[in-house]
Amino acid sequence: MSLEKPVIALTLGDPSGIGPELIARLLAEPELFTAVHTVLVGDRWVWQEGQRVADVCHELPEVSQFADARQHSGPVFMPVDSIAASASQYAVESAAGGASVLQVLTQCMDAAQAGDVDAICFAPLNKLAMKMGGLAHEDELHFFAEHLGVQGYFCEFNTLGHLWTSRISSHIPLKDAALYVTQERIIQASQLIHDSLKLAGFEQPRIAVAAFNPHGGEGGTCGREEIDVIQPAVVACQTAGYPVQGPFPADTLFLKARDGEFDAVVTMYHDQGQIAIKLMGFKQGVTVQGGLPIPITTPAHGTAFDIAGQGKADVGPTRNAFQIACRMGGNLRQQRINS
Known part of the structure; x- marks a missing residue:
């Protein structure tokens, strides 16, 4: 039986940190994306800024829904409107930045529950910003668990x-x-x-x-x-x-x-x-969120405000997190197909 490619949702993380730059660097390694469908979710201006800082340029097809990712062999971009450029500043926690992260992650989890996403890999977020933006949980893992109905x-x-x-x-x-x-x-x-x-x-x-x-x-x-x-x-x-x-x-x-x-x-x-x-x-x-119905991974480091916007971020941990999400998402999808 041939393996069906999993869909991996990829997010830009907190716009005030190094996340957008890291994802821009990650997308510059095309060999990572041959065995999966990847949908990048985020605001257009955040994605453009990440590419500017990383000094790369990507021309990704745009889609309007997660399910469309399966129609493309390479990564696609699904734009959202979660934060205005005027509401974000490098190296500064903000309620707007935290709310943006929560909105995007919620959309990804909803897509996973609908069967359109097999794993999520998110760029670094900031817990303080998320709590300022409405997070009522002690951390993102408890947020994921409640939203996904984990008992x-x-x-x-x-x-x-x-x-x-x-x-x-x-x-x-x-x-x-x-x-x-x-x-x-x-x-x-x-x-x-x-x-x-x-x-x-x-x-x-x-x-x-x-x-x-x-x-x-x-x-x-x-x-x-x-x-x-x-x-x-x-x-x-x-x-x-x-x-x-x-x-x-x-x-x-x-x-x-x-x-x-x-x-x-x-x-x-x-x-x-x-x-x-x-x-x-x-x-x-890499941090893996264990015990959830879908694999969710992220680099273990944080938003690195000390180097945000400076083009110095190391993509290594993000690459590792994405590869784990791909393996786990692929195996989970195959299990579901075979069951």
Whole structure:
């Protein structure tokens, strides 16, 4: 059976940051777009400004709806009116910029729910601007989850090449992290990242679970979470057929993961994995929104206001995010066709 190309929605991100420039640079690599249909969504003036800053020029066919992307072999542009040029300024958070991002992402999610989009890759956004523009959630992941009607477990994945991480708690005070160390959350996080890795093309994902306490609790003398909670969760995953190992002391686990022993690490709180993976390669990282009905990816860095509009942005992480969206979107579409 021949594979049907997926449709990937691509957005420009916050107009005050480096997103439009990054997408202009990405579109200058035509080999990335041969296996997918791509629809770029954004305001005409934002797209023109991104090309100016990146010093490139693209002539993309314009479409009026997402479904039209399947009629074109190369990328297309779907213009929207979400923000006036006079309402945006480089390196300045604004309600207008945040509202623009929310409008475009909502249109992309609606298209995905209608079956016209198979994955979304968005350029960097600014959480403060989004909250100024009407975001009522703690972050974009919760915004996505509510809009898409997610009822089950979801979390961010941070990826660096072939290494992915998930976590059982995210943007909470560190003093509350122990409250989230439960068997249920560990099992859900482990199984979710396994299934997401499979969707991303990993044939046999190898997953490690980090300990919570220093030195893995030292046999219970430095905390009992490993004995009472984490180890039973690992056993439950193994019993269910998931290739999960651990718990491993976090201060040495990432050495093993870096050297290729594991494809993913399930961490117990935000900084436990974030510090490690960002030290290993902050400039190439990707964030995958895990647990949603469609793949959504973005470069792990932010809007980089310090270099916005200067033509200095590195397209590497955006390229990585787009490629993951393409793989996951393609596999998801094929699954739906075969089901």
